[in-house]
Amino acid sequence: MEMPAVITASGLTKRYGSLEVVKGIDFTVTSGQCFGLLGPNGAGKSTTMRMIMGLSDASGGTLNVFGEPVKTMSRATKARIGLVPQETNLDPDITVLENLEAFGRYFALPKAVIAERVPKLLDFMQLTDKQKSPVNALSGGMKRRLIVARALIADPEMVILDEPTTGLDPQARVLIWKQLLDLKKQGRTLLLTTHYMDEAQRLCDQIVVIDDGRILDQGTPQELIDRHVKGHVFEVQKPHLAASPPDRWDHEDIGDSVLYFVHEAPEFIADLPDEAAYMHRQANLEDVFLRLTGRRLREN
Known part of the structure; x- marks a missing residue:
């Protein structure tokens, strides 16, 4: 059975004045898959991600998320998306538990829902014993796991992951990989950017490689390997x-x-x-x- 599309981009372009940084790309992300958007620095992938997140308007083409144009996406549709940003932007003045509770209130979740979800998320990301700790007392890996937990507080159908394991040691990376694979098993859609090719090969069902604002190729990791490097x-x-x-x-x-x-x-x-x-x-x-x-x- 063909899965529904979560993201569809057709002829997508982005210009800054006379400079065109995304040059008419097309791709579709279907429900329940991990989709990797890979490219070197300056390739156009970060700009593409910003357009998907509604942080930057497209200059041309169409871009829909959950069937709605991103430019007019409703608040209810935005709540179906969780974001793991590249930067660590937790509130350092409150505890691990309070960071999750505050984000739940940002989504206007009822107190009872927040109280139910927070312990489950702490357990899922193996942070239960750190729930009373201030954020600044956490290791880098713990902070990244907390950001993933925070992205899940509204029970999103799609999670956007912008280089989720950058700077982490191998143990922390492997733990986050395991939890992301669990999210995929739950039927969530994952959109991933990463500079770790082993990460993309392990997690992604489909990959787009982009450079100079254009898609160079697309396929499963094994299809790309067979096609280009035997x-x-x-x-x-x-x-x-x-x-x-x-x-x-x-x-x-x-x-x-x-x-x-x-x-x-x-x-x-x-x-x-x-x-x-x-x-x-x-x-x-x-x-x-x-x-x-x-x-x-x-x-x-």
């Missing part, structure tokens, strides 16, 4: 493959070595000279991202 990656130190022509294999020169992307690892290994030094690993989404967007450092 199944295996060999990093061969130069000089390399003296017995074979360079164009025999799909490859990318990265300076001191060459990356080869192959489907059949044994056949490629048989083609290597005996003295060749190489590393072999499974292809992943980071390989896809770098092939599509390049290796040039982006400063903003």
Whole structure:
């Protein structure tokens, strides 16, 4: 059964004066999936996210959330969306518990509903034993978990996650991943931006890669890997493959070595000279991202 669309964008553009930063992109986010919007700094993904959240008006095209144009989205529809911002913007002057209660009042939730939901959210994000602690006493991972809990206070159908695990240690990241997967199992729709490709590969059902305001490709993580980097990656130190022509294999020169992307690892290994030094690993989404967007450092 085809799932209903939660977000639909068609010909979506955004201009600042003569500068066009989003250039006619199209995508659909369906209910219950985790949808990843990936791109390097300055690619246009943050601008796209701001338009989805209603913080910036589109210059052209159409953008609907839950079937309503974002520009005229009602307060009731906005309440169906939870937001995990990139910045940590908790109130530092009150406790963990009070942060959740205050946000519940922001959504005009009845006191009884707040009293019921807050303990469940604290338990869900493993913060029950910190509920009386001031925010400034929390670790970075605890603060991010509290922000996720806060985003869920109104029981949203869709949660927008803007780099939810940036700066966290591996243990905190894995815990948040587990809770996000649980949210997906509950049927919630997740819209994710992240610079961690392993995070996107683990969580996302569909991914759009955007750069220079345009969509470069879209698909499941495995579809993108199969399409752009095959199944295996060999990093061969130069000089390399003296017995074979360079164009025999799909490859990318990265300076001191060459990356080869192959489907059949044994056949490629048989083609290597005996003295060749190489590393072999499974292809992943980071390989896809770098092939599509390049290796040039982006400063903003």
